[in-house]
Amino acid sequence: MSSDLLLRATSLSKVYAGSKRPLSTLCHALFGTETDSADQFLVLSDIDIEIRRGETVGIMGRNGAGKTTLLGILGNVIQPTTGTVERHGRIATLLGLTAGFNPNFSGRENAYLFCSIQGIDRAGTDLRIGAIEAFADLGRYFEMPLQSYSSGMQSRLAFACAVHVDANLIIIDETLAVGDANFRMKCYDRIRKMKEDGQTFLLVSHNQNLVANFCTRGIVIEGGRKVFDGTTFDAVECYKRVRTEQLGDSDIAVRSASTHAASLRNEVSLSGFRLLDQGDSHGAPFTVTCVLQAHQDVDNVAINFGISSQQGIVVCSFNGVGGAGHAGRIVAGSTQVIHMKFFNRLLPGRYFLSAVVHELRGDVAKPLSLYQNVLSFDVTGTDEMAGIANLGMTLEFGK
Amino acid sequence: MAHGGVSAGFVLPFFVGLSIYLFLSDIVNSSTVLFVSKRTFVVKSPFPIWVLWVSNLFRATVHAIVLLVLLLGLAFLQQRVSVTGIAWFFLGVGLCAVFLCALSLLLAALGPFIGDISEAMRLLLRVLFYATPITYPLTMVPTAFRDWMWLNPLTVMVELLRAPLVFGHMAPLGVMSGFALVSVLLLCLATWVFSRVKGVISDVV
Numbered sequence: 001m002s003s004d005l006l007l008r009a010t011s012l013s014k015v016y017a018g019s020k021r022p023l024s025t026l027c028h029a030l031f032g033t034e035t036d037s038a039d040q041f042l043v044l045s046d047i048d049i050e051i052r053r054g055e056t057v058g059i060m061g062r063n064g065a066g067k068t069t070l071l072g073i074l075g076n077v078i079q080p081t082t083g084t085v086e087r088h089g090r091i092a093t094l095l096g097l098t099a100g101f102n103p104n105f106s107g108r109e110n111a112y113l114f115c116s117i118q119g120i121d122r123a124g125t126d127l128r129i130g131a132i133e134a135f136a137d138l139g140r141y142f143e144m145p146l147q148s149y150s151s152g153m154q155s156r157l158a159f160a161c162a163v164h165v166d167a168n169l170i171i172i173d174e175t176l177a178v179g180d181a182n183f184r185m186k187c188y189d190r191i192r193k194m195k196e197d198g199q200t201f202l203l204v205s206h207n208q209n210l211v212a213n214f215c216t217r218g219i220v221i222e223g224g225r226k227v228f229d230g231t232t233f234d235a236v237e238c239y240k241r242v243r244t245e246q247l248g249d250s251d252i253a254v255r256s257a258s259t260h261a262a263s264l265r266n267e268v269s270l271s272g273f274r275l276l277d278q279g280d281s282h283g284a285p286f287t288v289t290c291v292l293q294a295h296q297d298v299d300n301v302a303i304n305f306g307i308s309s310q311q312g313i314v315v316c317s318f319n320g321v322g323g324a325g326h327a328g329r330i331v332a333g334s335t336q337v338i339h340m341k342f343f344n345r346l347l348p349g350r351y352f353l354s355a356v357v358h359e360l361r362g363d364v365a366k367p368l369s370l371y372q373n374v375l376s377f378d379v380t381g382t383d384e385m386a387g388i389a390n391l392g393m394t395l396e397f398g399k
Numbered sequence: 400m401a402h403g404g405v406s407a408g409f410v411l412p413f414f415v416g417l418s419i420y421l422f423l424s425d426i427v428n429s430s431t432v433l434f435v436s437k438r439t440f441v442v443k444s445p446f447p448i449w450v451l452w453v454s455n456l457f458r459a460t461v462h463a464i465v466l467l468v469l470l471l472g473l474a475f476l477q478q479r480v481s482v483t484g485i486a487w488f489f490l491g492v493g494l495c496a497v498f499l500c501a502l503s504l505l506l507a508a509l510g511p512f513i514g515d516i517s518e519a520m521r522l523l524l525r526v527l528f529y530a531t532p533i534t535y536p537l538t539m540v541p542t543a544f545r546d547w548m549w550l551n552p553l554t555v556m557v558e559l560l561r562a563p564l565v566f567g568h569m570a571p572l573g574v575m576s577g578f579a580l581v582s583v584l585l586l587c588l589a590t591w592v593f594s595r596v597k598g599v600i601s602d603v604v
Contacts, residue, residue, distance in 0.1 A: 077443065099444045
């Protein structure tokens with residue numbers, strides 16, 4: 001075993017029996033009897049994961065993809081149906097706001113409870129309780145029962161406890177999503193600082209920017225299977241494809257994210273993406289052109305464009321479904337040339353263009369084809385400013 | 400109440416039966432919903448769930464100790480306490496404790512898998528109250544049914560405590576040894592069931 005290995009999951013699978021037949025689960029557990037396969041559903045299938053010291057791993061996936069079940073198994077809360085998990089060191093698990101908390105206990109008592117679950121004795125918690133109280137910043141609520149807390153306050157307490165138990169690996173499942181902006185900033189600063197100190201995190205989030213900014217590795221789960229494990233940029237791109245349902249069942253397989261275009265139904269396609277104008281100066285126009293081609297009649301076509309940074313952060317997206325991007329009815333065999341224009345307010349770096357063609361039916365936009373990172377371009381400039389957008393910042397000095 | 404020709408009044412024999420019934424009710428009602436009512440500990444936290452069972456037993460034991468103190472106080476007031484009676488009484492308490500621990504663990508393990516088990520248990524306890532010599536002595540039961548009454552574990556527990564505390568003698572040896580054997584077997588069964596199902600309880604609560 002490598003000394004920096006904290007967690008290794010091998011061939012993890014989880015099958016739940018249908019909620020109507022808990023007795024079959026009981027019989028299976030007691031006597032090993034076979035349960036009706038029609039009454040079972042596979043939540044996770046054949047997942048291998050390794051987490052090493054110092055990594056910050058982000059797990060993304062749609063609702064019901066199996067993320068929380070996976071974290072539950074990794075955090076030793078849920079037992080896998082098959083497969084093994086090796087754990088090395090202390091693992092702090094936050095699978096929910098009130099996970100491991102007693103609603104009748106005060107914040108202080110729950111902090112002691114949380115620490116005791118993590119294997120810290122009372123004397124050890126006495127040393128930490130001041131820091132937990134200060135970080136949670138709950139004021140007099142710290143002495144009041146948890147059931148009187150808002151979800152944001154529960155999030156504060158949970159996160160404060162998790163980051164003060166000296167865990168080798170901290171597992172967090174969307175717990176931060178409900179906190180107020182100031183507290184989330186505080187948490188992110190804390191995560192950043194702990195990362196710099198070598199702390200290992202495993203985060204589940206739908207927030208692509210969070211994963212892009214904080215994680216060193218991204219994993220995408222879809223349909224209970226790991227469909228991607230690699231760089232955060234590629235993971236974010238893979239997740240975007242998953243969200244737009246590009247991956248059909250036959251497509252689901254471990255793969256690296258790629259930037260080639262792919263079509264969902266081939267009724268309408270975009271091709272010939274080219275950059276026509278690329279002004280180097282701030283505010284100069286950029287023009288991207290492509291050709292819309294219909295292979296079947298479609299009543300109402302709309303197009304979305306988006307530009308994202310190398311970190312996967314969406315810089316700007318143009319929502320054609322909202323009205324301005326309607327191409328109207330197109331007939332089979334027809335083509336249209338599309339010009340997408342914007343002004344260069346980007347800071348130096350590489351950027352990627354993506355596009356989605358939708359068919360509008362009533363208030364529903366059904367994706368027809370998706371072009372993820374179909375075109376990339378570099379913006380050059382000086383290093384006066386850092387970030388994504390040039391807002392024309394200046395400094396003036398006066399007496 | 401009369402037992403072997405000894406009159407013991409009504410309050411102490413009734414209170415013995417009622418105390419053990421209340422303890423049994425507490426154990427049964429809390430154990431069947433134990434893991435469901437503590438769901439966040441079971442499905443959201445790496446919490447050893449057997450601790451929940453132990454903590455529930457401690458809680459119920461505190462109630463039982465209060466009942467025990469009241470019971471002994473009442474026995475002292477009625478001047479029915481003898482050294483041998485107290486010794487047999489605590490032996491009976493020990494046997495009841497083993498049986499109730501086993502029952503609690505078994506119900507806690509099975510509860511999450513059986514829908515409405517808590518409602519069924521409430522009904523069963525109601526029936527048991529009337530089918531057990533709590534408000535009446537066992538001698539009042541027609542002879543033809545008396546032997547059948549020993550199949551009710553609550554009857555055994557009541558008589559294990561009532562005979563020494565109220566009448567100063569031990570319960571029938573056969574009943575005591577049989578109950579001890581049943582309690583140990585039930586504890587083994589409960590431990591086996593719990594060890595088999597503890598991993599999947601989080602799947603169904």
